[in-house]
Amino acid sequence: MPSIIKDASLAPQGAQKIEWARLHMPVLSGIARDLEREKPLKGLTVVVSIHLEAKTAYLAQVLRQAGANVFVTGSNPLSTQDDVCAALSESGVTVYATHGCTAAEYHDHQCRALSEMPHVIIDDGGDLVHILHEEHPEWMANLRGGCEETTTGIIRLRGRQNAGTLRFPMFNINDADCKHLFDNRYGTGQSVWDGIMRTTNVTVAGTTVVVAGYGWCGKGVSMRAKGLGARVVVTEVHPVRAIEAVMDGFTVLPMREAAPLGDFFVTVTGCEQVITTEHMRLMKDGAILCNAGHFDVEVDVAGLRGIAVKRTQARANIEAYRLDNGRTLYLLAEGRLVNLAAGDGHPAEIMDMSFALQALCALRMAQSGTQLKPALYAVPEDIDRGVACRKLASAGVSIDTLTPSQQRYLEGAEA
Numbered sequence: 001m002p003s004i005i006k007d008a009s010l011a012p013q014g015a016q017k018i019e020w021a022r023l024h025m026p027v028l029s030g031i032a033r034d035l036e037r038e039k040p041l042k043g044l045t046v047v048v049s050i051h052l053e054a055k056t057a058y059l060a061q062v063l064r065q066a067g068a069n070v071f072v073t074g075s076n077p078l079s080t081q082d083d084v085c086a087a088l089s090e091s092g093v094t095v096y097a098t099h100g101c102t103a104a105e106y107h108d109h110q111c112r113a114l115s116e117m118p119h120v121i122i123d124d125g126g127d128l129v130h131i132l133h134e135e136h137p138e139w140m141a142n143l144r145g146g147c148e149e150t151t152t153g154i155i156r157l158r159g160r161q162n163a164g165t166l167r168f169p170m171f172n173i174n175d176a177d178c179k180h181l182f183d184n185r186y187g188t189g190q191s192v193w194d195g196i197m198r199t200t201n202v203t204v205a206g207t208t209v210v211v212a213g214y215g216w217c218g219k220g221v222s223m224r225a226k227g228l229g230a231r232v233v234v235t236e237v238h239p240v241r242a243i244e245a246v247m248d249g250f251t252v253l254p255m256r257e258a259a260p261l262g263d264f265f266v267t268v269t270g271c272e273q274v275i276t277t278e279h280m281r282l283m284k285d286g287a288i289l290c291n292a293g294h295f296d297v298e299v300d301v302a303g304l305r306g307i308a309v310k311r312t313q314a315r316a317n318i319e320a321y322r323l324d325n326g327r328t329l330y331l332l333a334e335g336r337l338v339n340l341a342a343g344d345g346h347p348a349e350i351m352d353m354s355f356a357l358q359a360l361c362a363l364r365m366a367q368s369g370t371q372l373k374p375a376l377y378a379v380p381e382d383i384d385r386g387v388a389c390r391k392l393a394s395a396g397v398s399i400d401t402l403t404p405s406q407q408r409y410l411e412g413a414e415a
Contacts, residue, residue: 003089004109006082006098014087017054018061024348025055026394027356027387028062035066035363042067044366045142047118049110049128050149051079051340052097055351057088059122062359064093068120071113075124076294077101078333079340107131114139120362120369121146123170125294126156133160133167144369145169147361148376149354151184151215151270152294157376169372171361173354176379178387180216183354187346188339189220192266192292193228195343199317199332200288205229210262212255213269214241217292221266222250233258235274259283266338267291267298277303283329290332292339301335317342356387 022029035041046063050056052074064070072088074080074097082099089095096109114121114131119142121128126148132140145168148154154174160166173179197204209225210233211218222232222245234245235255242252253261255275259282267274270293277300280289291298305311308321319331333341345351360383365372392399402410 001094001112003085003095004098004112005085005089005095008086008089010083011086011090014054014057014081014083014085015090017081017084018057018087021054021058021348021351025058025352025355027352027390028058028359030390030394031356031359032062032065035062035359039067040363041366043069044119045069045071045116046120046122046362046366047113047116047128048072048122049075049113050122050124051075051337051345052085052088052095053079053081053340053345054084055345055348055355057084057093059355059358060088060093061091062355063362064091066359066363069116070094071096071116071118073097073109073113074101074106075127076337076340077103077106078336079345111136117142119144120366122149122358122362123147123153124149126153129153129157129160129170133165137167140167143168145171145365145372147171147173147358147365149173149358150294151217154376155270161376166374166376168374169365169369170376171365171379172376173357173361173379176357176384178353178384178391179357179379183346183350184216185220185223187220187350187354188217188268188292189222189224190350191339191343191346192221192268192290193224195338195340196264196266196288196290196332199315199338199342200330202288204264207231207263208233208261209264209266210235210255210258211250212265212267212274212298213271213293214238214245215268215270217268219244219248221268221292222248225264225266226250230264233261255279256282262287265289265299267293269293269298272297273300274298276300277307280304280307280329281323281325283327285327286330287327288330288332289335290338290342291335292337294337296335299331299335301331304329304331353387353391356390357383360387 046068209230236242259279310322314320
């Protein structure tokens with residue numbers, strides 16, 4: 001089937017973006033050279049649903065170089081970049097994605113891709129898994145398994161596994177060391193503030209930033225806010241993470257107490273109703289709200305619209321909501337992922353590691369998924385460490401290795 005994209009004439013612009021990403025993704029490029037020689041995915045179909053921008057496009061091209069028939073959709077209507085889609089389609093990958101598509105169109109795009117009867121899926125947030133389980137189980141006929149990119153998708157997969165309803169194996173990419181320690185922390189930390197600053201063009205230094213959630217993403221967002229000169233308040237529900245935030249030098253408060261203090265609010269929890277209308281009514285005039293979690297449920301956008309007496313467009317990707325108390329709150333990117341809906345997502349060097357894991361785990365699943373029981377699996381250690389070694393080599397960094405004697409000592413063997 002032909003691609004569904006918005007404007008094929010945008011391909012040259014998109015190709016430039018993809019080439020720039022490729023130049024800054026040496027690990028994935030090295031894997032691409034290996035896979036192109038061997039063509040280990042020849043004759044197999046891979047469906048990818050990840051935020052469709054330049055780094056994702058390059059991953060799709062690498063999978064195609066490995067011999068796969070690749071079908072790509074977005075994983076958020078506002079993070080899709082139409083020029084990248086046009087260039088990717090021109091390069092031989094089938095694309096079903098347009099920026100700003102409706103919920104029905106978004107769902108249709110994913111269904112079109114899955115109807116190609118994939119052997120492997122690469123999901124980001126769990127939408128592909130949901131469709132296969134709840135709507136079209138017949139499209140699982142060839143499926144060997146897949147990979148999940150992000151925290152929200154892992155939460156959904158664990159729910160299925162715990163309920164005994166997960167019907168195929170999935171690799172947990174999100175919790176691999178080469179993913180969450182870098183992508184979640186450094187990638188989210190940088191890209192969130194890139195999205196906020198390019199969208200608002202206001203000063204961060206001297207302001208108070210409230211970060212909801214102190215997982216790896218929250219750690220990154222807080223660290224970068226501090227580096228920009230902001231005072232940082234963290235809200236948490238997990239006592240251990242709250243202690244971490246305190247010992248990292250941040251103020252920890254319940255959201256109700258933090259609400260009157262914040263100039264910026266960033267949610268990174270993976271949960272719903274993190275900022276509610278109760279909190280919004282306590283916020284100062286001009287407070288800026290945004291979300292960096294996968295789904296647009298962390299800030300109660302419907303509730304905000306319900307209590308607003310006036311809603312206007314203040315600037316591209318910024319909606320102004322005037323409340324009945326006379327104060328105005330500003331919402332970025334409709335409460336969707338601010339780093340992707342209002343930016344270009346994580347830096348290419350960071351996604352180099354995450355997408356290297358995706359490519360290698362997709363290959364591993366294609367090769368051995370039929371021998372695995374339906375379950376959520378950790379990324380194999382040889383893949384995780386292999387990506388780290390490739391990344392060090394690409395940066396010209398060498399490290400020590402254990403001697404046989406040291407190895408025996410660490411294993412508890414007698415010297």
